[in-house]
Amino acid sequence: MTTADRPRVVLGVSGGIAAYKACELLRRLTESGHEVRVVPTASALHFVGEATWSALSGRPATTEVWESVHEVPHVRIGQSADLVVVAPATADLLAKAAHGLADDLLTNTLLTARCPVVFAPAMHTEMWEHPATRENVATLRRRGALVIEPAVGRLTGVDTGKGRLPDPGQIFEVCRRVLERGERAGEQDLAGRHVVISAGGTREPLDPVRFLGNRSTGRQGYALARAAVARGARVTLVSANSELPDPAGADVVRAGTAAQLREAVLKAAADADAVVMAAAVADFRPARYAQGKIKKREGAEPEPLALVRNPDILAEISADRARPGQIVVGFAAETDDVLANGRAKLVRKGCDLLVVNEVGEHKTFGSETNEAVVLAADGTETPVPHGPKDALADTVWDLVTARLG
Numbered sequence: 001m002t003t004a005d006r007p008r009v010v011l012g013v014s015g016g017i018a019a020y021k022a023c024e025l026l027r028r029l030t031e032s033g034h035e036v037r038v039v040p041t042a043s044a045l046h047f048v049g050e051a052t053w054s055a056l057s058g059r060p061a062t063t064e065v066w067e068s069v070h071e072v073p074h075v076r077i078g079q080s081a082d083l084v085v086v087a088p089a090t091a092d093l094l095a096k097a098a099h100g101l102a103d104d105l106l107t108n109t110l111l112t113a114r115c116p117v118v119f120a121p122a123m124h125t126e127m128w129e130h131p132a133t134r135e136n137v138a139t140l141r142r143r144g145a146l147v148i149e150p151a152v153g154r155l156t157g158v159d160t161g162k163g164r165l166p167d168p169g170q171i172f173e174v175c176r177r178v179l180e181r182g183e184r185a186g187e188q189d190l191a192g193r194h195v196v197i198s199a200g201g202t203r204e205p206l207d208p209v210r211f212l213g214n215r216s217t218g219r220q221g222y223a224l225a226r227a228a229v230a231r232g233a234r235v236t237l238v239s240a241n242s243e244l245p246d247p248a249g250a251d252v253v254r255a256g257t258a259a260q261l262r263e264a265v266l267k268a269a270a271d272a273d274a275v276v277m278a279a280a281v282a283d284f285r286p287a288r289y290a291q292g293k294i295k296k297r298e299g300a301e302p303e304p305l306a307l308v309r310n311p312d313i314l315a316e317i318s319a320d321r322a323r324p325g326q327i328v329v330g331f332a333a334e335t336d337d338v339l340a341n342g343r344a345k346l347v348r349k350g351c352d353l354l355v356v357n358e359v360g361e362h363k364t365f366g367s368e369t370n371e372a373v374v375l376a377a378d379g380t381e382t383p384v385p386h387g388p389k390d391a392l393a394d395t396v397w398d399l400v401t402a403r404l405g
Contacts, residue, residue, distance in 0.1 A: 006035040007179050010077055010113070012086035012106045013053070014093035015043020017156050018122040018165035022087050023048065025168040026056050029175070037077060039063070039106045041093070063105055077105070078112030085175050086110075088122035088165050091133050094147075098136035116178050119147045120171050120248065125161030141232070144188055148174060148229060148249030166248035170226075174248050177230035177390065189401045191232030196272040197224050198265055198279035200240035202258045204310075207290035215359075216280035218242030220331075220370060220389045224276055225250045227393040231401075236268040240279050258282050258310040265313060269322045274400050276329040277314045278355075285310050318350035327352050327403050329396060333359040339373060346375045353377070353399055355392070374399060 009029055013022045019040075029036045038053040038061040045063065053061035078084065086093060086106070093106070097119070102108045110117065119140065127133060128150060137147050148171070153164040165171075199221020203211040222244050225237045229249035237250045240261050246252045253268065255261040258281050269275045287306035296302075314330045321328070328351040334341045335358065342356030357372040371386040374395060382399065384392045 006033055007082045008080055009034045009036045009175070009179075010081045010084040010109060011036055011038045011057075012084060012089075012093075012109065013038065013040040013044040013048070014086060014088060014090045014106070015041050015046060016088040016090045016122050016165075017047060018088040019044045019047040021165050021168050023052065023056060025085075025087055025171055026053070028169060028172040030057060032172075032176070037061075037081075039077065039109055041104055041106055075108070075112050078109040079114065081109075081113055081115050083116050083118065083175060083179055084109065084113045085118040085120065085171070087118075087120035087168070087171055089119040089147075090121075091123045091127045091130070091136075094119065094121060094133060094136045094140065097145075098139040117145045118171075118175060118178060119145060120165060120174075121147065121150045121163070122165035123150070123163045124155055124159060125163045128163045141188075141191060144191075146174070146178065146188065146230065146232060149234070149251065151246065151248070167245050170245055170248035173226050174230055177226055180390075181230065181394075188232035190228055190397065193232075193273040193404065194234045194236070194271055195228050195274045195276065195400075196236045196238065196265060196268045197221050197228070197276045198238045198240065198255075198261060198281075198313075199225070200242035201280040202240045202256065202261055202282045202310075204257055204282050204285035205289055206286050206305075207292065207294050209293055212282060212284070212286065213241070214280045214282065216240075218244050218279075219368065220392065221276075221278035222247055223389040223393040224278055224396060227390060227397055231397060236272070238264045238268060238279070240281075258285065258313070262311050262313045262316075265317070266322075269317060269326070272322065272326060273404060274327040274329065275317055276396065276400075277317070277351075278331050280331075280333060281313060282310055284308065312349075314351060315349045318352075325404070327400050329353040329355065329400065332356045335359060339375075342373070342375055346377065351377070352403060353396070355396060 036057045038057050042063050151164040151166045152162045200218035201214040201216030203213040205211045225247040228235045235250040238253045240255045253264045255264045284307040287308045318328045330351040332342045332345045338358045346354040354375045370389045370392045372384045374382040
């Protein structure tokens, strides 16, 4: 990749304690081939010095509009960028951006940028929940900026709550998805929408140490969550036994069994515009749970394992939509007669879209790639060739947004 081909990213850093985490985001951006210009606020330099930003980016990091005036930096930096990401974005920075203030180089850059802009907020819970901050965030989103939801966790001192800067690796994934969408990135076609996604694989306990489960890792569901965040949606991710890091901007709800996942999905779906059931939900569970570990009896065969059916969550949601116009998407993991079984399942489940793919010990589960056909209730079929799971995620959201209108 030549210098001219490298995506140009402006990394804005405002004055919060989470500024040190932006160093990791900067490293990921530069190591993946992006040309990065760091524009910190004066307050940010109290947390991480100019020398650090310059050394990690290979470019000067300045805060003042009066430096290198002949280059007109307060205009040129924003004009030439392919993406501006502000991490962390403090309540003060969000307020200035929402009201068009321009008292330093970063706020000037935000006013002149004509590329996608991503804000990764970080602040105390009370500040994030204050009506002034919520109105500023709504204003920025209405103008087309992507303001990702902060994470829940440990804040400054002993405080815990919503307001933590998401994992820098996951902020990088949002930036990557926005850049990959190119000219479409500014569309934010899921802005104002709430989507619910299930991911991972449920586990049905046999005894205190054993369970019935499957090979799903949650990668496809997490890719769907990342893609939805990048397209502006409010995302609830119901995650079943996945060890993947939380996608930046998604509210993650944990579930273990099929019953727990059903409860979480039904609750989240109450006000959702779309529900995507990407989790591998166990069809059956043991009829009886052994309170103690099932022992191996010398010279005797184990007793037959009796199973009972789990609720069919996809069929239930499809039959009883929580709100008019809600779109429901299912996933069908098949090992043989893939399309024939998929078409029959689409009718049986009653969903709007069904993503059908072939699975096996070394297919799909745990892989970074996928190949599928998306069947629609209107009879159309959309093949998705073998490729990254992110590509399948975007195809699914393209089909969903077309049906949302």
